[in-house]
Amino acid sequence: MHDLLIVGVLLCVSRAALWGVSWFDRRGAGAAELSRKLLHVAMGLILCPLPWLFDGAWPVIVLCAVYVGLLIARRFLVALDNHVAPVIDGVGRRSVGEFRFPIAVAVVFVLSGGDRAAYLAAMLVLTLADAAAAVVGRHYGTWRFTTPGGSKSLEGSAAFAIVAFASVHLTFLLLGSAGRVETVLLALAVALTLTGIEAVVTGGWDNLLVPGGACLMIKGFQGASASLLLLLLGGVVATMPVLTLLFTRLAPPAGVEGGSEA
Numbered sequence: 001m002h003d004l005l006i007v008g009v010l011l012c013v014s015r016a017a018l019w020g021v022s023w024f025d026r027r028g029a030g031a032a033e034l035s036r037k038l039l040h041v042a043m044g045l046i047l048c049p050l051p052w053l054f055d056g057a058w059p060v061i062v063l064c065a066v067y068v069g070l071l072i073a074r075r076f077l078v079a080l081d082n083h084v085a086p087v088i089d090g091v092g093r094r095s096v097g098e099f100r101f102p103i104a105v106a107v108v109f110v111l112s113g114g115d116r117a118a119y120l121a122a123m124l125v126l127t128l129a130d131a132a133a134a135v136v137g138r139h140y141g142t143w144r145f146t147t148p149g150g151s152k153s154l155e156g157s158a159a160f161a162i163v164a165f166a167s168v169h170l171t172f173l174l175l176g177s178a179g180r181v182e183t184v185l186l187a188l189a190v191a192l193t194l195t196g197i198e199a200v201v202t203g204g205w206d207n208l209l210v211p212g213g214a215c216l217m218i219k220g221f222q223g224a225s226a227s228l229l230l231l232l233l234g235g236v237v238a239t240m241p242v243l244t245l246l247f248t249r250l251a252p253p254a255g256v257e258g259g260s261e262a
Helices: 002-026 032-047 058-073 078-088 097-112 116-140 154-175 180-200 206-221 226-247
Strands: 144-147 150-153
Touching: 002 032, 002 058, 032 097, 032 116, 058 097, 097 116, 097 206, 116 150, 116 154, 116 180, 116 206, 144 180, 150 154, 154 180, 154 206, 180 206, 180 226, 206 226
Parallel strands: none
Antiparallel strands: 144 150
Protein backbone atom coordinates (compact mmCIF):
# COMPACT_ATOMS: atom_id res chain seq x y z
CA MET A 1 0.00 0.00 0.00
CA HIS A 2 2.89 2.34 0.73
CA ASP A 3 4.29 1.88 -2.79
CA LEU A 4 0.87 2.35 -4.37
CA LEU A 5 0.41 5.55 -2.37
CA ILE A 6 3.70 6.90 -3.74
CA VAL A 7 2.61 5.91 -7.26
CA GLY A 8 -0.59 7.89 -6.74
CA VAL A 9 1.35 10.92 -5.49
CA LEU A 10 3.67 10.79 -8.51
CA LEU A 11 0.68 10.63 -10.85
CA CYS A 12 -0.82 13.68 -9.14
CA VAL A 13 2.47 15.57 -9.38
CA SER A 14 2.71 14.62 -13.06
CA ARG A 15 -0.82 15.88 -13.58
CA ALA A 16 0.11 19.17 -11.94
CA ALA A 17 3.18 19.46 -14.18
CA LEU A 18 1.03 18.88 -17.26
CA TRP A 19 -1.42 21.54 -16.09
CA GLY A 20 1.41 24.00 -15.52
CA VAL A 21 2.96 23.44 -18.95
CA SER A 22 -0.48 23.61 -20.60
CA TRP A 23 -1.10 26.94 -18.87
CA PHE A 24 2.28 28.19 -20.09
CA ASP A 25 1.45 27.03 -23.62
CA ARG A 26 -2.01 28.66 -23.63
CA ARG A 27 -0.51 31.99 -22.61
CA GLY A 28 1.69 31.85 -25.68
CA ALA A 29 4.79 32.40 -23.56
CA GLY A 30 6.93 30.19 -25.78
CA ALA A 31 7.06 28.17 -28.97
CA ALA A 32 5.36 24.78 -29.21
CA GLU A 33 8.73 23.01 -29.15
CA LEU A 34 9.61 24.80 -25.91
CA SER A 35 6.36 23.72 -24.25
CA ARG A 36 6.93 20.13 -25.36
CA LYS A 37 10.47 20.14 -23.97
CA LEU A 38 9.34 21.78 -20.73
CA LEU A 39 6.97 18.86 -20.21
CA HIS A 40 9.79 16.46 -21.12
CA VAL A 41 12.10 18.03 -18.51
CA ALA A 42 9.40 18.24 -15.85
CA MET A 43 8.44 14.58 -16.23
CA GLY A 44 12.07 13.50 -16.23
CA LEU A 45 12.86 15.40 -13.04
CA ILE A 46 9.75 14.01 -11.36
CA LEU A 47 10.91 10.47 -12.14
CA CYS A 48 14.58 10.94 -11.21
CA PRO A 49 14.08 10.05 -7.50
CA LEU A 50 12.49 6.64 -8.19
CA PRO A 51 15.41 4.54 -6.80
CA TRP A 52 15.09 6.45 -3.52
CA LEU A 53 11.33 5.88 -3.43
CA PHE A 54 11.04 2.22 -4.44
CA ASP A 55 13.10 -0.85 -3.54
CA GLY A 56 11.57 -3.10 -6.20
CA ALA A 57 10.77 -2.69 -9.87
CA TRP A 58 7.07 -3.53 -9.84
CA PRO A 59 5.78 -0.11 -8.62
CA VAL A 60 7.87 1.61 -11.32
CA ILE A 61 6.49 -0.75 -13.97
CA VAL A 62 2.94 -0.05 -12.75
CA LEU A 63 3.57 3.71 -12.79
CA CYS A 64 5.01 3.65 -16.30
CA ALA A 65 2.21 1.35 -17.50
CA VAL A 66 -0.32 3.91 -16.28
CA TYR A 67 1.50 6.65 -18.21
CA VAL A 68 1.45 4.53 -21.37
CA GLY A 69 -2.22 3.69 -20.81
CA LEU A 70 -3.12 7.36 -20.54
CA LEU A 71 -1.19 8.16 -23.72
CA ILE A 72 -3.05 5.40 -25.55
CA ALA A 73 -6.39 6.51 -24.09
CA ARG A 74 -5.97 10.03 -25.46
CA ARG A 75 -5.98 8.58 -28.97
CA PHE A 76 -9.58 7.45 -28.36
CA LEU A 77 -10.97 10.00 -25.86
CA VAL A 78 -11.41 13.41 -27.46
CA ALA A 79 -11.67 15.27 -24.14
CA LEU A 80 -8.40 13.79 -22.89
CA ASP A 81 -6.64 14.42 -26.19
CA ASN A 82 -7.80 18.04 -26.32
CA HIS A 83 -6.22 18.55 -22.92
CA VAL A 84 -2.72 17.34 -23.80
CA ALA A 85 -2.49 17.56 -27.60
CA PRO A 86 -1.50 21.27 -27.73
CA VAL A 87 1.63 20.45 -25.69
CA ILE A 88 2.54 17.00 -27.01
CA ASP A 89 1.56 17.49 -30.66
CA GLY A 90 1.92 21.26 -30.93
CA VAL A 91 5.15 21.02 -32.93
CA GLY A 92 3.18 19.76 -35.93
CA ARG A 93 4.44 16.20 -35.90
CA ARG A 94 3.15 13.13 -34.09
CA SER A 95 5.69 10.51 -33.10
CA VAL A 96 5.74 7.61 -30.68
CA GLY A 97 8.45 9.25 -28.61
CA GLU A 98 6.00 10.01 -25.80
CA PHE A 99 5.29 6.29 -25.46
CA ARG A 100 8.96 5.38 -25.32
CA PHE A 101 9.71 7.90 -22.58
CA PRO A 102 7.87 6.03 -19.78
CA ILE A 103 8.98 2.70 -21.24
CA ALA A 104 12.57 3.94 -21.07
CA VAL A 105 12.14 4.89 -17.42
CA ALA A 106 11.02 1.37 -16.54
CA VAL A 107 13.79 -0.19 -18.65
CA VAL A 108 16.50 1.98 -17.06
CA PHE A 109 15.19 1.25 -13.57
CA VAL A 110 15.40 -2.50 -14.24
CA LEU A 111 18.79 -2.27 -15.96
CA SER A 112 20.27 -0.19 -13.15
CA GLY A 113 19.57 -3.01 -10.70
CA GLY A 114 19.37 -0.70 -7.71
CA ASP A 115 22.43 1.35 -8.74
CA ARG A 116 21.14 4.84 -7.99
CA ALA A 117 24.02 6.62 -9.70
CA ALA A 118 23.56 4.67 -12.95
CA TYR A 119 19.81 5.31 -12.97
CA LEU A 120 20.12 9.01 -12.14
CA ALA A 121 22.86 9.66 -14.70
CA ALA A 122 20.88 7.94 -17.46
CA MET A 123 17.72 9.83 -16.53
CA LEU A 124 19.49 13.19 -16.44
CA VAL A 125 20.89 12.56 -19.91
CA LEU A 126 17.40 11.68 -21.18
CA THR A 127 15.83 14.64 -19.40
CA LEU A 128 18.33 17.47 -19.86
CA ALA A 129 20.63 16.61 -22.76
CA ASP A 130 17.79 15.84 -25.15
CA ALA A 131 16.04 19.10 -24.26
CA ALA A 132 19.27 21.10 -24.64
CA ALA A 133 19.87 19.61 -28.09
CA ALA A 134 16.34 20.46 -29.21
CA VAL A 135 16.35 24.05 -27.96
CA VAL A 136 19.87 24.92 -29.14
CA GLY A 137 19.41 23.16 -32.47
CA ARG A 138 16.11 24.85 -33.21
CA HIS A 139 17.14 28.38 -32.26
CA TYR A 140 20.87 28.46 -32.95
CA GLY A 141 21.53 25.61 -35.37
CA THR A 142 23.13 26.83 -38.59
CA TRP A 143 25.52 24.00 -39.47
CA ARG A 144 23.01 21.33 -40.35
CA PHE A 145 23.50 17.70 -41.33
CA THR A 146 21.10 15.14 -42.70
CA THR A 147 20.50 11.71 -41.23
CA PRO A 148 18.35 8.78 -42.40
CA GLY A 149 15.44 10.26 -40.43
CA GLY A 150 15.75 13.99 -41.13
CA SER A 151 18.12 16.86 -40.34
CA LYS A 152 19.82 18.08 -37.18
CA SER A 153 22.58 20.56 -36.35
CA LEU A 154 26.14 20.46 -35.09
CA GLU A 155 25.22 23.07 -32.48
CA GLY A 156 22.43 20.87 -31.13
CA SER A 157 24.69 17.83 -31.01
CA ALA A 158 27.37 19.85 -29.22
CA ALA A 159 24.82 20.98 -26.63
CA PHE A 160 23.74 17.36 -26.15
CA ALA A 161 27.35 16.22 -25.64
CA ILE A 162 28.12 18.95 -23.10
CA VAL A 163 24.99 18.36 -21.02
CA ALA A 164 25.36 14.57 -21.24
CA PHE A 165 28.96 14.83 -20.01
CA ALA A 166 27.93 17.10 -17.13
CA SER A 167 25.03 14.81 -16.19
CA VAL A 168 27.22 11.70 -15.91
CA HIS A 169 30.26 13.44 -14.45
CA LEU A 170 28.44 15.37 -11.71
CA THR A 171 26.28 12.38 -10.78
CA PHE A 172 29.32 10.19 -10.20
CA LEU A 173 31.21 12.92 -8.39
CA LEU A 174 28.32 13.09 -5.91
CA LEU A 175 27.18 9.47 -5.74
CA GLY A 176 29.94 7.33 -7.25
CA SER A 177 33.10 5.91 -5.71
CA ALA A 178 35.41 6.11 -8.74
CA GLY A 179 38.35 8.50 -8.87
CA ARG A 180 38.16 11.86 -10.60
CA VAL A 181 40.16 10.76 -13.64
CA GLU A 182 38.04 7.63 -14.09
CA THR A 183 34.85 9.67 -13.73
CA VAL A 184 35.94 12.15 -16.39
CA LEU A 185 36.96 9.41 -18.84
CA LEU A 186 33.72 7.47 -18.31
CA ALA A 187 31.60 10.60 -18.70
CA LEU A 188 33.40 11.53 -21.91
CA ALA A 189 33.00 8.07 -23.41
CA VAL A 190 29.31 7.91 -22.49
CA ALA A 191 28.59 11.44 -23.70
CA LEU A 192 30.27 10.96 -27.09
CA THR A 193 28.60 7.57 -27.66
CA LEU A 194 25.16 8.92 -26.79
CA THR A 195 25.70 12.01 -28.95
CA GLY A 196 26.27 9.71 -31.91
CA ILE A 197 23.12 7.75 -31.11
CA GLU A 198 21.02 10.90 -30.65
CA ALA A 199 22.35 12.40 -33.87
CA VAL A 200 21.27 9.55 -36.16
CA VAL A 201 18.21 8.15 -34.36
CA THR A 202 14.84 9.80 -34.92
CA GLY A 203 11.15 9.01 -34.56
CA GLY A 204 11.26 8.93 -30.77
CA TRP A 205 13.60 5.93 -30.58
CA ASP A 206 16.25 8.13 -28.97
CA ASN A 207 14.02 8.38 -25.90
CA LEU A 208 14.63 4.67 -25.41
CA LEU A 209 18.09 4.06 -26.86
CA VAL A 210 19.87 7.03 -25.25
CA PRO A 211 19.05 6.29 -21.58
CA GLY A 212 19.26 2.54 -22.11
CA GLY A 213 22.67 2.88 -23.72
CA ALA A 214 23.82 5.24 -20.97
CA CYS A 215 22.78 2.83 -18.24
CA LEU A 216 24.43 -0.16 -19.92
CA MET A 217 27.71 1.69 -20.49
CA ILE A 218 27.79 3.01 -16.95
CA LYS A 219 27.01 -0.38 -15.42
CA GLY A 220 29.60 -2.04 -17.62
CA PHE A 221 32.49 0.38 -17.10
CA GLN A 222 31.97 2.31 -13.86
CA GLY A 223 34.45 0.11 -12.00
CA ALA A 224 37.02 0.03 -14.79
CA SER A 225 40.56 1.31 -14.49
CA ALA A 226 41.70 4.57 -16.05
CA SER A 227 43.71 2.71 -18.70
CA LEU A 228 40.67 0.66 -19.78
CA LEU A 229 38.46 3.73 -19.85
CA LEU A 230 41.08 5.57 -21.91
CA LEU A 231 41.07 2.66 -24.35
CA LEU A 232 37.25 2.80 -24.48
CA LEU A 233 37.31 6.54 -25.10
CA GLY A 234 39.87 6.10 -27.86
CA GLY A 235 37.69 3.49 -29.52
CA VAL A 236 34.67 5.78 -29.36
CA VAL A 237 36.61 8.72 -30.83
CA ALA A 238 38.04 6.54 -33.60
CA THR A 239 34.62 5.11 -34.49
CA MET A 240 32.71 8.38 -34.67
CA PRO A 241 34.20 9.64 -37.98
CA VAL A 242 33.33 6.34 -39.64
CA LEU A 243 29.74 6.47 -38.42
CA THR A 244 29.52 10.12 -39.44
CA LEU A 245 30.54 9.30 -43.00
CA LEU A 246 28.10 6.38 -43.15
CA PHE A 247 24.99 7.98 -41.69
CA THR A 248 25.22 11.76 -42.07
CA ARG A 249 25.81 14.37 -44.72
CA LEU A 250 26.90 17.89 -43.76
CA ALA A 251 25.13 20.82 -45.37
CA PRO A 252 26.56 24.34 -45.78
CA PRO A 253 25.70 26.90 -43.10
CA ALA A 254 22.22 28.32 -43.39
CA GLY A 255 19.89 30.58 -41.49
CA VAL A 256 18.18 29.30 -38.39
CA GLU A 257 15.39 27.00 -39.38
CA GLY A 258 12.96 24.67 -37.67
CA GLY A 259 11.80 21.18 -38.45
CA SER A 260 14.27 19.08 -36.50
CA GLU A 261 14.79 18.40 -32.86
CA ALA A 262 18.50 19.14 -32.71
